[in-house]
Amino acid sequence: MYLRFGKHFAFGIFALSPALLVAQSNAPVAAIAVMPAVRAAMASLARDNAWTIDQQIALCEIPAPPFKESARALAFRDQLIALGVQQVRIDTEGNVIGEVRGTRPGPTVLLSGHLDTVFPEGTDVKVKRTGTRLTAPGISDDCRGLAVTLAVTRTLLTSKIPFAGRVLIVGTVGEEGAGNLRGVRAIFRSALKDSIAVFLSVDGTGTSITNGGVGSNRYRVHYMGPGGHSYEAFGMPSPIHALGRAIAKIANLEASISPKVTFNVGVVSGGTSVNSIANNGTMDIDLRSESATALAAIDQQLQTALLQALNEERARWPQSSVPLTMKIDTIGLRAAGRTADTSYVVRTALAVSTAMHVVSPLVTSSTDANIAMSLGIPALMLPAGGSSHGEHSLQEWYDDGVDGFKGPQWVLLLVLSLVGAH
Ligand SMILES: [Zn+2]
Numbered sequence: 001m002y003l004r005f006g007k008h009f010a011f012g013i014f015a016l017s018p019a020l021l022v023a024q025s026n027a028p029v030a031a032i033a034v035m036p037a038v039r040a041a042m043a044s045l046a047r048d049n050a051w052t053i054d055q056q057i058a059l060c061e062i063p064a065p066p067f068k069e070s071a072r073a074l075a076f077r078d079q080l081i082a083l084g085v086q087q088v089r090i091d092t093e094g095n096v097i098g099e100v101r102g103t104r105p106g107p108t109v110l111l112s113g114h115l116d117t118v119f120p121e122g123t124d125v126k127v128k129r130t131g132t133r134l135t136a137p138g139i140s141d142d143c144r145g146l147a148v149t150l151a152v153t154r155t156l157l158t159s160k161i162p163f164a165g166r167v168l169i170v171g172t173v174g175e176e177g178a179g180n181l182r183g184v185r186a187i188f189r190s191a192l193k194d195s196i197a198v199f200l201s202v203d204g205t206g207t208s209i210t211n212g213g214v215g216s217n218r219y220r221v222h223y224m225g226p227g228g229h230s231y232e233a234f235g236m237p238s239p240i241h242a243l244g245r246a247i248a249k250i251a252n253l254e255a256s257i258s259p260k261v262t263f264n265v266g267v268v269s270g271g272t273s274v275n276s277i278a279n280n281g282t283m284d285i286d287l288r289s290e291s292a293t294a295l296a297a298i299d300q301q302l303q304t305a306l307l308q309a310l311n312e313e314r315a316r317w318p319q320s321s322v323p324l325t326m327k328i329d330t331i332g333l334r335a336a337g338r339t340a341d342t343s344y345v346v347r348t349a350l351a352v353s354t355a356m357h358v359v360s361p362l363v364t365s366s367t368d369a370n371i372a373m374s375l376g377i378p379a380l381m382l383p384a385g386g387s388s389h390g391e392h393s394l395q396e397w398y399d400d401g402v403d404g405f406k407g408p409q410w411v412l413l414l415v416l417s418l419v420g421a422h
Contacts, residue, residue, distance in 0.1 A: 029351035029417045038421060041159035042409045045151060049405040053134075055079065056147035056398070057127045060139045065123075069094055069115040069173045076115060076146060076171040083154050085169055093186035096171040100156050102419060106164025107197035109418045111152065111411070113145030114175035114183070114203060114368055118392045132400040140388035140398040144407075145202035146171060148384040151408040152415060164420040168192065175203070175368050180332045184368040188375060198345055198418050199372035199379035202411055204365070205388040205398065209349050210381035212364030213373040215295045215336025216288045220329040221246070221306055223313075226322055227272070227279030236277060237313045237324035240270050243281030246309035250285065253301050259291035261298050284331065290364050292336040292374075303328075334366055337373025345378040345418070352414045356406060382411055 032038055045052075064072040077096045080088045085098035096115070117138035119125070127136040153169050172183035187193070204210065223239035223246075247265050255261040264286045271278035287302060289295040310326045339346055341362060353360035365381060372379035385407020390396040 027420070027422070029348060029355050029413065032417050032421050033355040033413060035161070035421065037159060037161045038413070038416060041155050041161060041412060044159065045155055045408045045412060046405045048151070048154075049400070051154075052147050052151040052405070052408060053400060055150045056139065056143045057129075057134065059146050060127050060134075060136050060143040061125055063119070063121065063123065063125050064115050064117050064138070065119060065121050066116055066176060066179055067174070068121065072115050073171060073173065076150075079150055080153065080169060083150070084157050085153060091186060091190065093183055094173040095183045095187060097187075097192075098169045100153060100167045100169060102163040102165050102167075104164050106166075106420055107418070108166050108168060108195045109198045109200065109415055110168040110170055110187075110192075110196050111149055111200045111202070111415060112170035112172050112184075112368060113149045113201065114142045115146070115171045115173055116176050116179055117141070118176045123394070132402075132404070133397055134399075135395070135397040137394055137396050139396055140205055141391040141396065142175070142203045144205055144384045144386065144388070144398055148202045148408045148411055152412045155408070155412055156415070161416060161421050163416060163422065165197075167415055167419060168196070172201075172368055178331065181334060181368060181371050184371045188371055196372070196377055199369060199377055200411075200415070201368040201379070201381045202384050203367055203381050205384050205386045205407070207353065207358045207383045207385075207410075208361045208363045209346070209353070209383065210363050210365045210367060210369065211339040211341065211346050212290050212362070213335070213337040213370035213379075214288050214290050214364055214366040215292055215370065215374075216286060216332060216334045216366060217295060217299050218287075218330070218332035219285045219302075220331050221283050221285060222327045222329070223270075223281045223310065223324065224327065225277075225279060225324045228277045228322075230275045230277055233277055235317055236320045236322040237317050238277050239281040239324065240278040241281075241316075242309050242313035242324060242326075243268065243270065243283060245312055246306050247283065249305035249309060250302065253298065253305065255298060256294055259289055259294045261287075261289040261291075261294045263287050263298060263302070288366070290336055290338070295336055334370050335374030337370055337375075337379075339373055339378050339380060343378055345380060348417050349380055349382075349414055352410055352417060355413065356410050358406065358410070382414065383407060385410065
């Protein structure tokens with residue numbers, strides 16, 4: 001990651017990567033935290049907590065099913081415009097992008113939340129409020145992240161704390177499941193790519209910091225044949241029997257514990273009736289690891305197992321001339337990656353936690369940050385404060401507790417530390 005040369009950083013220190021430029025130019029977090037203007041900004045986030053919660057509820061009540069995030073994107077865009085963010089636009093993939101510029105040249109830090117949810121059209125997204133607890137699908141994942149992103153943006157603009165560089169404010173599409181990180185992929189294909197020194201995604205509650213990106217390879221595997229009557233046509237290869245052979249092999253794959261490797265057949269389907277040899281057998285497979293090498297190794301084992309199952313089912317019926325074929329569709333690829341525990345960005349984030357008197361374990365997850373990590377760009381998924389439960393379920397809740405505002409305060413202090421408040 002230290003060999004990148006962003007063109008936005010050629011301000012006389014052109015031999016340094018964006019990340020190193022950040023590291024060498026900034027005041028320590030503790031010094032930034034006690035600046036009067038920063039203290040005032042932190043206090044305003046606590047004082048205006050109701051505004052943050054209002055944003056969270058308003059965005060959550062706009063449905064954002066997979067691939068249908070545009071209504072929520074428009075609301076997020078309008079809020080950025082209302083706050084005075086510059087260069088607000090929606091890119092061709094559907095991401096909302098704007099920027100807050102500092103007072104002098106410096107690094108670009110991208111701060112984002114994701115717009116999409118896992119919930120299909122028609123899901124009731126009305127938020128129910130009981131005390132500090134909000135219940136609705138998506139209220140935590142990731143309406144909390146979007147609301148914190150807005151609160152930090154608003155504070156950057158109103159507090160007028162001088163800082164170097166710029167903060168890109170982004171609402172991404174396609175973070176969940178089949179979206180396959182399409183929003184963030186588009187950003188890192190765009191002209192913005194070379195300027196991004198640090199990628200931050202606010203996605204998750206509590207205080208842990210995600211600096212490891214779990215990689216995943218997902219496939220839909222089809223075994224196919226003509227099928228036939230279970231009695232009359234007996235003696236031909238069966239796609240479902242081939243599928244069963246494959247699943248048995250997958251179930252017996254060796255998976256390392258460290259680095260963690262996992263495999264799962266999550267969905268199976270096929271066949272037409274109990275007295276028919278099936279004409280197809282299909283399964284969805286998910287392989288994961290925090291290590292790209294280990295993921296590639298288990299993937300190789302999977303491919304071998306799938307082919308062996310096909311050949312064994314064909315060999316079971318040597319007299320049959322009926323074809324049995326296999327097709328593998330890739331339904332998701334997320335590269336693994338890591339922002340080193342010893343990197344400047346992780347050390348800065350931990351210093352922010354110290355300054356905020358919170359404990360932040362470093363954890364591994366699968367998020368928008370994966371793409372940046374896999375490209376060697378320092379990236380973190382940040383905690384948004386509060387607490388939550390039941391993400392991806394209809395019972396999902398977020399509780400702001402007595403100090404949910406510490407989430408946006410934490411993110412603001414990190415952003416100011418990375419761009420270099422002065
Ligand atoms: Zn999320």
